[in-house]
Amino acid sequence: MSIFVDDDTRVVVQGITGGEGKFHAEQMIEYGTNVVAGAVPGKGGQEAAGVPVYDTVDEAVEAEDADASVIFVPPAFAADAVFEALDTDLDLAVAITEGIPTQDMAKVNKRLGETDTRLLGPNCPGIITPGEAKLGILPGNIFADGNVGLVSRSGTLTYQVVDNLTERGIGQTTAIGIGGDPIIGTSFIDALEAFEADAETDAVVMCGEIGGEDEEQAARFIGEHMDTPVAGFIAGRTAPPGKRMGHAGAIVSGSGTGTAQSKIDALNDAGVPVGDTPEEVADHVESFL
Amino acid sequence: MKLHEHQAKTIFADAGIPVPNSRLATSVEEVLDAVDEIGYPAAIKAQVHVGGRGKAGGIKIATDREEAEEYAGAILGMDLKGYTVDRVLVEEGVDFVDELYVGVTMDRGEGKPVLMVSTEGGVDIEEVAAENPDAIAREHVDPAFGLHPYQARKVVYEAGVDADVALDVASILSTLYDLYEDSDASEIEVNPVMITGDRDVVAADAVMNVDEDALFRQPELAEMAEESYEDDLERKAGEYGFDYVRLSGNVGIIGNGAGLVMTTLDLVDYYGGKPANFLDIGGGAKAERVTQALDMVFSDPNVDSVVFNIFGGITRGDEVAKGINEALAEFDEIPKPVVVRLAGTNAEEGMEILNTDLIEVEETLEDAVQRAVRNAEEVAQ
Numbered sequence: 001m002s003i004f005v006d007d008d009t010r011v012v013v014q015g016i017t018g019g020e021g022k023f024h025a026e027q028m029i030e031y032g033t034n035v036v037a038g039a040v041p042g043k044g045g046q047e048a049a050g051v052p053v054y055d056t057v058d059e060a061v062e063a064e065d066a067d068a069s070v071i072f073v074p075p076a077f078a079a080d081a082v083f084e085a086l087d088t089d090l091d092l093a094v095a096i097t098e099g100i101p102t103q104d105m106a107k108v109n110k111r112l113g114e115t116d117t118r119l120l121g122p123n124c125p126g127i128i129t130p131g132e133a134k135l136g137i138l139p140g141n142i143f144a145d146g147n148v149g150l151v152s153r154s155g156t157l158t159y160q161v162v163d164n165l166t167e168r169g170i171g172q173t174t175a176i177g178i179g180g181d182p183i184i185g186t187s188f189i190d191a192l193e194a195f196e197a198d199a200e201t202d203a204v205v206m207c208g209e210i211g212g213e214d215e216e217q218a219a220r221f222i223g224e225h226m227d228t229p230v231a232g233f234i235a236g237r238t239a240p241p242g243k244r245m246g247h248a249g250a251i252v253s254g255s256g257t258g259t260a261q262s263k264i265d266a267l268n269d270a271g272v273p274v275g276d277t278p279e280e281v282a283d284h285v286e287s288f289l
Numbered sequence: 290m291k292l293h294e295h296q297a298k299t300i301f302a303d304a305g306i307p308v309p310n311s312r313l314a315t316s317v318e319e320v321l322d323a324v325d326e327i328g329y330p331a332a333i334k335a336q337v338h339v340g341g342r343g344k345a346g347g348i349k350i351a352t353d354r355e356e357a358e359e360y361a362g363a364i365l366g367m368d369l370k371g372y373t374v375d376r377v378l379v380e381e382g383v384d385f386v387d388e389l390y391v392g393v394t395m396d397r398g399e400g401k402p403v404l405m406v407s408t409e410g411g412v413d414i415e416e417v418a419a420e421n422p423d424a425i426a427r428e429h430v431d432p433a434f435g436l437h438p439y440q441a442r443k444v445v446y447e448a449g450v451d452a453d454v455a456l457d458v459a460s461i462l463s464t465l466y467d468l469y470e471d472s473d474a475s476e477i478e479v480n481p482v483m484i485t486g487d488r489d490v491v492a493a494d495a496v497m498n499v500d501e502d503a504l505f506r507q508p509e510l511a512e513m514a515e516e517s518y519e520d521d522l523e524r525k526a527g528e529y530g531f532d533y534v535r536l537s538g539n540v541g542i543i544g545n546g547a548g549l550v551m552t553t554l555d556l557v558d559y560y561g562g563k564p565a566n567f568l569d570i571g572g573g574a575k576a577e578r579v580t581q582a583l584d585m586v587f588s589d590p591n592v593d594s595v596v597f598n599i600f601g602g603i604t605r606g607d608e609v610a611k612g613i614n615e616a617l618a619e620f621d622e623i624p625k626p627v628v629v630r631l632a633g634t635n636a637e638e639g640m641e642i643l644n645t646d647l648i649e650v651e652e653t654l655e656d657a658v659q660r661a662v663r664n665a666e667e668v669a670q
Contacts, residue, residue, distance in 0.1 A: 101500050103395075103503070107432045139602040139633060154548020156545055156546025157546065209551060212398070214398075244534070276559055
């Protein structure tokens with residue numbers, strides 16, 4: 001079992017003729033993902049990464065029965081690409097693009113509320129169900145099939161934690177990077193809810209970071225609605241207020257909201273142990289299994 | 290990206306928002322020229338990106354020429370929470386009877402812009418928000434429609450602003466929202482909006498932060514951002530295109546991916562060290578990027594040792610190692626000890642080919658950080 005993607009997922013890659021898009025489409029196909037088409041305006045009729053390219057997502061869905069998209073479109077055009085995915089009624093759109101203006105995302109977010117499409121990201125590494133499908137840029141070789149779900153705001157931190165788990169022989173049902181921007185589609189709670197409902201997920205790792213209040217809300221959700229044990233990690237304990245730590249969303253406001261401590265406290269209150277190091281997170285997960 | 294007060298006020302004034310008469314000055318002489326023109330009382334305000342400038346001594350009100358000279362001398366060149374003041378705004382003093390707070394920002398949780406108004410202006414609004422949240426009236430704006438004019442009026446009345454100036458304040462708020470949208474601001478704040486004895490409404494302070502991700506379509510603001518750097522290293526990082534934040538410790542940190550770099554900082558602290566910076570070199574690690582990153586941390590005089598932590602996802606560890614070796618070839622001698630840790634794809638191959646004559650290597654993140662912390666302690670002694 002898994003959440004959101006599996007070997008039946010049929011993927012269209014938006015921006016497949018660009019350098020990133022082509023490279024990662026090939027990587028996804030090599031991993032075994034069912035990539036069925038690309039969509040790039042003006043490139044309809046061509047072929048890229050071994051799959052047909054269409055001018056619009058709509059045509060790709062019509063011709064190849066795609067039900068999910070992965071978006072590798074430069075920031076200036078990415079919001080438009082997300083709108084196209086949402087308006088085509090796909091089940092899932094994964095926006096990899098980093099650097100989409102926040103006000104563009106506010107408009108996207110508004111439309112998101114009016115559709116049934118799940119958006120993952122933007123500014124995220126994507127999602128992987130080991131052995132079945134990966135939609136995004138995650139390095140497939142560090143993941144292993146297993147029974148731990150993982151949800152994280154950061155890419156490389158996800159890889160670090162997964163690496164620690166896989167080294168100990170602990171595999172994953174699905175790993176999800178929800179993205180480091182202030183406004184994102186799928187939230188921690190959405191992912192946690194799905195992991196809770198997944199019969200094969202026996203434990204969950206949640207990696208958060210400073211900024212916003214999503215981790216605090218997720219902690220309350222865990223306390224009230226989850227039986228599956230969760231281990232946590234929060235990055236940014238040493239971040240000074242008012243400084244953006246790389247991710248547009250990773251900033252502690254002057255009023256003291258969004259601090260690592262407030263998130264750690266909220267998780268602890270919900271019975272979630274929070275590791276001081278990635279290695280300690282793996283210790284907690286091991287103790288759950 | 291934070292604009293300076295004087296930059297934001299120029300933008301406000303161009304948009305038709307009333308601001309006090311003011312001039313920018315970089316020397317005591319220029320301050321005196323400015324006060325001669327503006328008259329007294331005159332506020333002399335440090336132009337640095339530091340909250341609580343007033344409390345820290347960065348804002349003084351001069352009532353005559355002698356005071357203006359004294360305050361200008363004291364403020365220009367002063368160190369304000371780590372930033373050196375190199376220019377001040379000289380501004381006519383406003384004779385006010387009331388102070389308001391107005392602001393526009395993005396409510397992340399709602400995914401919508403929000404207007405905020407409070408009659409408790411002139412003080413730290415974050416304290417007001419923490420102690421008496423009801424003192425701030427809020428109104429969310431649908432980002433697809435933009436602001437309906439009634440919303441600005443509604444939130445102003447709801448905050449309890451005096452009826453005779455309410456429409457003037459609503460008009461300022463409405464203009465601020467237009468600016469927020471048109472300039473891709475992440476935050477605009479006026480604290481205080483002053484109500485004068487004549488019942489005029491004036492924007493006495495101005496905070497305007499712009500979404501860095503939108504600078505590609507805001508060329509004029511991007512130019513202002515250039516002028517807005519206050520730290521040579523931050524300027525250099527901007528040129529190289531790195532995400533960089535300078536901190537106060539002595540362990541330099543280079544890594545890839547914001548979450549993992551933050552984690553590396555946290556581990557330095559956890560193992561008893563003090564991080565000197567946040568530096569995310571992003572995806573890939575070509576020799577040029579590695580050289581630039583090393584140049585950044587080496588040129589920070591506070592740095593005593595460096596930890597270089599790369600998790601190669603799609604990027605292969607052996608390619609990263611080649612990049613590091615090529616970068617190292619430019620140095621005859623490493624000015625500060627460097628510990629490298631590579632993980633992920635082809636990491637073992639990478640570790641094998643690393644030039645260990647000049648650098649130290651560790652296999653795990655925890656070990657690498659602990660070694661860098663020890664190195665820093667030894668150098669500092």
